[in-house]
Amino acid sequence: MTEEELNKKQEELNEKQEELNKQQEILNKIEEDVKARCQQIDKSEEAIKQREEHLYDSMANNDIFTQFSVNINQAYTLWCNSSGSSEGLIDAIQKVINSRQSFKD
Secondary structure (H helix, E strand, C coil), X not given: CCHHHHHHHHHHHHHHHHHXXXXXXXXXXXXXXXXXXXXXXXXXXXXXHHHHHHHHHHHHHXXXXXXXXXXXXXXXXHHHHHHCCCCXXXXXXXXXXXXXXXXXX
């Protein structure tokens, strides 16, 4: 091989190396983008997890409130059936609440 042919081969190799370097840069950018998207997904998953926990808490509170409402309705019905009116019911409920609170304290 002549020196001219060697120089030409060297230029071809240099061009191929430059193309490989460009492709490596593109791959590096893609990798950075994928990592950034993974971080976004992780944050989104965490946000979803927190929303689920909040939803479960809300559902539990809703169940408690529903049971509380049922109990109040039953107390009202029993009171009205036994006394003929709702007069005095609020005082009776307040006494029950105060009694219960004294057990907690």
